[in-house]
Amino acid sequence: MSRIGVFVCQCGNNIASTVDTKKVAEEMSKMPGVVYTCDYKFMCSAPGQENLREIVKAQKLDGVVVSACSPHMHEKTFRKACESAGLNPYKCEISNIREQCSWVHHDKTKKVGTIKSIDLTRMTIERLKKNRPLKNINIPVKKRALVIGGGIAGIQAALDIADGGIEVILVEKEPSIGGNMARLSETFPTMDCSQCILTPKMVEAELHDNITIYTWSEIEKVDGYIGNFTVQIRKKAKYVDEQLCTGCGECIEKCPFKADNEFEMKLNKRKVIYTPFPQAVPNIPVIDAPHCVKIQKDKCGACAIICGPNAIDFKQKDQIITEEVGAIIVATGYQLMPNERFGEYGYGKIKDVISGLQFERLASSSGPTGGEIIRPSDGNVPKSVVFIQCVGSRDEKKGVAYCSKVCCMYTAKHTMLYKHKVHDGQSYVFYMDIRSAGKRYEEFVRRAIEHDGAMYLRGRVSRVYERNGKIVVQGADTLSGNQVEIEADMVVLATAILARDGADTLAQRLGIGYDKHKFYNEYHPKLRPVETVTGGIYLAGTCAGPMDIPDSVSMGGATASKVLGLFSSDEMSREPITAIVNRAICNACWDCLNACPYSAIEKESENDRHGNILRWLAKVNDGLCQGCGICVAACRSKCIDLQGYTDEQVYAAINAF
Amino acid sequence: MKIKISKENLQSEFVRKVERISGETLSNCYQCGNCTGGCPVSYEMDYGPSQIIRLLQLGEEGLLMNANSMWVCVGCLQCYSRCPKCVSAANILEALRQLTLRKGTDHENVSDLPFPFLKNAPQQAIVCGFRKFVS
The missing domain is CATH 3.40.50 (Rossmann fold)
Known part of the structure; x- marks a missing residue:
């Protein structure tokens, strides 16, 4: 009793x-x-x-x-x-x-x-x-971390973890780390030069003993569970031997062919062998294989001839690297909505209608114009520039329903940059609401209006068209209730922030959730904002939703503290609410294996003493099992039970009613 | 009504004069509407004080000079006392009055006003009237 x-x-x-x-x-x-x-x-x-x-x-x-x-x-x-x-x-x-x-x-x-x-x-x-005494499960933890994405959030996370004495692998799919922040000219609200505050961090990450950087690489496959992930990384062929290359850049100079420059948002051309920008980390060029005449047609090869240390290797193949890590941080960042979707704003038809990131490159001192703001069409300095906000954002019909959060601030910054560079210019901003929530943000916007003379007009633009060499912008000013028309020299569209192409594929590989916009889901939007539902995988930066640099950096730091917390002991303890297989009656139908959303069911063989397989059995991996109970429902022979919630316990409770 | 906005209009001679006479910076106004909301006579105006400032910000001279707003304003300074940005709409309306009066058109003499009117009108109204309607 x-x-x-x-x-x-x-x-x-x-x-x-x-x-x-x-x-x-x-x-x-x-x-x-x-x-x-x-x-x-x-x-x-x-x-x-x-x-x-x-x-x-x-x-x-x-x-x-x-x-x-x-x-x-x-x-x-x-x-x-x-x-x-x-x-x-x-x-x-x-x-x-x-x-x-x-x-x-x-x-x-x-x-x-x-x-x-x-x-x-x-x-x-x-x-x-009917309760049985249970013991907490202890899982050994592999004390290495993987960071996917080398933007500011990923760099911050990697640096913080590495400073905590943990080995970090930083994977970046572009030839250099730096991400979108490397593209920005200056940053609000303090107007620091973006490169000046970012590149020291990039170099720090490169030189850190605990950080291994794989650029030009992507995640191929992820297996395992919290504390014990096995990750396969595809290291794409750079056609340049990283050990031999000295980063002298002679190959780039000699290369006779050019292609669109993605880093400069296609504002100019780059060589076919290239580093995306001068401060690239690592400073090793890659060959753009689809455009390389040597690789495609076996002609040219100028880079290989000039290269002193013979680092060019046209026969290089993609490599698959397998790494074992205990935690993964996802920091894959964002991309802008393609402006072509907005025909009424003339993007793609009118050359001087550009995107926000293109304006950043025009205003950047390391950009294609050396920081001079000129029209892409004729190279003249624009005397009036119209900035249109909420292009695609807050537009359920053509774009996305959410607010992209940073456009209000960067548009105010653009008007200031423009005024500082073109003193006699006039900027106009069409906005729906000015969302400048943040420390010193509202004051920044007012400074753009009151000090730098930006003319803010509350309303959406309905048409942008060309007339006599001018771009006519037709919209409304709902504050005065009038239709307005402006003849502009340049139009800048603040387009919506989107999740990266392929964000969903990566989420499926990692087994984490994402919303209908393909932004990754946090475990709890308020109380667990950097964790995902899958243990050991954390989120940092704009892959979780639009956010600015301070938010991305703090999120990167927060994930690092989570990882360091996880790695603070050699073993990890968790509740033993997991499924258990009754080995006597399992008939290996594998219904449980197919039903399990966490891939926690494994095949186990029962062998005789000679090693011959006698029969197969299902086995639950306690590290992966989340105790959802789907396998219990799926099992036809009723041989799986959920510890702590066994059938016996549940029936006893029901019978007592 | 379609307004053509250009740098010339935004910084026209007229706009600069209004700013100079009133001593106010038009771009300081962020159109919260508190002045119009608190104005005891804005219901009689063609455009409320905040709309007048908006039209000035847009450099739209024609619309606001034809409006009755500047003549309805009694100069009680309610707008100024409530403005979170310390912009005095009253000063701006006064500037508009000044600009109109300085043109010297439709001049009135006090002695030309009919005696019954002078006798029945409250003293304050006559003083205000002198200031605003008489050049």
């Missing part, structure tokens, strides 16, 4: 006002196997827990039921108290008589609430009798 103690909590008046807790305790004392009952004002208080511990010891209890609030609130508290009194924590069960009883029944005579509380507690007692 079991020795169970029942503790009924009054929760001040939260439970006691509609439940007669004394009566519940009395009724429970009549149950077989129950040796002690009481009711108490606040079970979760320090004296309440102390009381529980003393009684567990004094009464030699082998099971505890606490009838109180939701197990989400205090299950851990009471299990811990039981553990410290020498009881297995999984022999303590919570009966929810607050959220599921007292709070939803308003009968002040306490009749309804008391009856229901008695029923609920009785069910929990019967369930508890």
